[in-house]
Amino acid sequence: MTGTGALARGVSAAIGQAVTLFPGPLAEPVRRHALHVVADTVGVSLGGGRTPEMTRLREAQLPGVAAPGATVLAPGAPPTTAEEAAFLNATAGSFLELDEGMRPTGHPGMHIVPAALAAAEVAHRSGAELLTAVVAGYEVAARLLTAFRLTPPTHPHGHLAGVGAAVAVALLLEEDPQAVAAIAATTPNVPVWNACYEGATARNTAMGLAAQNALRAVRLHRAGFRGSPESVGALFGQVTGKAVAADALTAELDPASPAILRNYFKRHSACALTHGAIDAVLSLPAVPVDEISAVEVRTVTNNLKLDRQAAPNDLSARFSLPYAVAATLLTRASEVSTFDYRPPVAELARRVRVTVDPELERQWPRHSPTRVVVHAGERLEASVSDPRGHHHDPLTADELRAKFLALADAPGPQLWDRLIGLDREPDVARVLEPLRDA
Template identity: 50%
Template structure:
């Protein structure tokens, strides 16, 4: 069975890697451009955190200010350049710091496992934008189907291993290498990742997606050096959790790629919070007098999958993002779900004890197509409730290009550290940057793509 499962994945990779820019519909290329622009914005904002800035400054990474042939740009303040594998690792790591990277149900975040690798390689090789967009779509398809197939144990996290196979697919397309050879190598070096790191707030967890991107890029390096790999090695570990292996045999059709069924995130927290937060804000809007401290109880009813984060957090800004009660309390007290709202606050943590969470079997029957949530807010004299079927940004509740542009601009204008254009013109510069990234298919040379950098 292991060989058969590996063969099915390799066949999927072969068919996905056969996608061509000429065969990609315009609306699909447009959507890939939005995924790219959104991912770059999220990575750039994460790259301004203290940890990533310090990491990029470490001499062992070998980043330099001056561009050299076959290098790529980091998104860290300082406009550093480096080998594609290092840049993909650094940008991929930055992309999960704020929990704003897009995703796919029933689990996983394909773009942040594919885009950093594909972008770094495309820039280093001078690939065209249409080639980059096609490679992203193909790598996303492979990663998304892997995330979709496997129902992992409750303690095991999907980041850092499946995504590397998608990254290697994209890299192979951009470098004209054998995609099966590359995914075999990427599949030989997966990480063992667990949810407990999210709960504790262990920020090294953010390197998981960075590792997957680096593994994808290094697969090409290792292949050129004569190394071989074994996808069976990875599949032999996870085959017992293959709940839906039939997804690998489905046709790869440019009209129905899974990247079109993604979701974009507008709350700086784990995606399992998002329906609840939308319902919370809708219910809160109905209160005539908005004094959060007058709230005595908040009852949350949602799908069982979301109960994974029904827990109180450790006192740090990563753990708070993986606590549904804390996320609810933070949104109500701060009036926002932007990154700053999830900085640890003891008062918010105490308020989170007023939040109760329960699963509803009727809602469970709708998962994963829907992730319903009902929130009831109670004060001494009043009660309001609201229900949503999916959060804003899910493909069933699509957002506009303008919504994503506003997220990009606001996120980077608010991010700590230098921002493009200085204080006077930064929003306009960021707007132009987003638009250029979203129109990636029209770009002749990815080395010329504008990236949000203090130097611009």
């Protein structure tokens, strides 16, 4: 199944299977996990929303925005349209590199949750409906991200997961998910890794544009626009990638084991491809920096995208594997500020060498293994099969709550409780009241 017509039928089949999850009920483990995905995504967006860029972006709102009714994830921010809220909230969620994801490879949650949340809020849908729509959208996104392998330098934001967002939004707004998804697939945003390397913060809008596009696709559908079912196969099977696992599109869905259960949550404020190495360093004893003569990072081919030295800015630093290792060696910590750019870290990063280990390569993508060797008079070595937070080594509910509270700040405890009880709320508009009252 490699022709665009056959791939279009596969995408249609994926959507058809996913929408059977809506309106639920969800199996208990799926329900609990999906609640954590929604809450974690909201927390990451709140944290990113405090950056100077996002603060100024909210203040630079163009005049004439009609029908405000959707919550912007920033304490005290005025409501806006569903499309604008989805854009702002997903864009904010890209800033700190703490959004959840899946292998291989993408970040469905930050594409889907802000769009679905805005749609559910303005339509006054129940929390249970929001949750099942998110799981359905995630299923579509995961199948697409598995079926296609992107050709570098294409980056996985702004497109395939946005089709899943469109499915979730269509379900909540009672429109045809096939038609809406086809429109979203016809109008994607396709960024490249180079922007991350340079530190071009405009790339943070890619997920925002995809979330916004999911809602706009409903408006276009209602206006009589049509999408191309072959767009996904043509763009991601021929132009920017190739179909490598097309059977993932048509695989039978087990409602007790949807794709959302196989995600990962992030602990470190850096690209996920650095997390195995960060965990390995944190497991080593502290070493005086002046004694370190060299550092080896042995990893998989996929992670070579980050085998580069950072440009002097915070975004670029978060997309440098040598920088992430050096920052962790220097600070022995993993806070948001750990991975901000600092010249002493950049100097140590020049002693870090990254290579592919064939033994580790064989484990990818089922696992995300990394081995770090530090030469500091003696040889110190540590390996991880998967970063902490991967579904093979999941974070606990308490760890996810602690991450949320650190990011959400003042309204955190009350908002966490509302989000974890989301599926018991008859109107999603009430869930975010702690933010509007802040």
